[in-house]
Amino acid sequence: MRLAHPSPWHAHAVQRLAEGPARALLPPPRMEWTPHPGHGPGSEILGPGTPGRRVVELGCGPGHNIAHLAAHQCVKGTGVDLVGLQIRRARSHYGHIDKLTFAAGHALHYLQATQERFDVVYSVFGAVGIVSPGLLLPAIHERLLPHGLLAFSVPHPRRSGWPPAIHDGPAHDFVLLPDHNRLPIARWEFDVDRWAQQLHRAGLTLTGALEFAHPTESGSPTTLLITARRF
Ligand SMILES: C[S@@+](CC[C@H](N)C(=O)[O-])C[C@H]1O[C@@H](n2cnc3c(N)ncnc32)[C@H](O)[C@@H]1O
Structure with a gap:
């Protein structure tokens, strides 16, 4: 009998590491915001x-x-x-x-514990959208310097052709593991207006929203990229 399930993210990391030992790498020449390398903007989103x-x-x-x-x-x-x-x-x-x-x-615990203030906080298909925005965005606001920037990319809420959330709660999503199994997670699937409201409640102002589709296949957009500032 299994008494506990590992976190889906832990299971994901275990399978990735099993592919081979991690070795020193040269840093990539470009920052990526979408799951399609070379597609969409790079670090210019974060300003000069x-x-x-x-x-x-x-x-x-x-x-x-x-x-x-x-x-x-x-x-x-x-x-x-x-x-x-x-x-x-x-x-x-x-x-x-x-x-x-x-x-x-945990991103929330890190922000709550650190004494540091940041010019930029960002997430690429990371903690923003996976952790309750009602908790995470105020913690980000607290650690951003005045005029500091928040930028995050999330799976597009209409990527499956379904309408985005009509409430502030999470939806069901899954982590796709390298072995093609899927493990369930909660994800906050907001459209741009709902992100703007959530950001505003946390003291942040939406400054931009971009969406990207798969570079070669037609269909729904796959990635939503949001920027906001603490003014
Ligand atoms: C889809 S991966 C994206 C990783 C990376 N940003 C990239 O683009 O390659 C999501 C990552 O978020 C991490 N994650 C999930 N929940 C988190 C949380 N509450 N705090 C910090 N990291 C979290 C997972 O462990 C995983 O490494």
């Missing part, structure tokens, strides 16, 4: 790259994007991920990069 800007990624996985920002934009970067195995993998890939640190933990 001023060296030394403090940037945190919530749900960094193996750390490719934050490694790009630390190495190519000279930011002081922190990658946070719920799963210790992902952080171990990120450190094996990019631990050699200057001014880049990784922390294991």
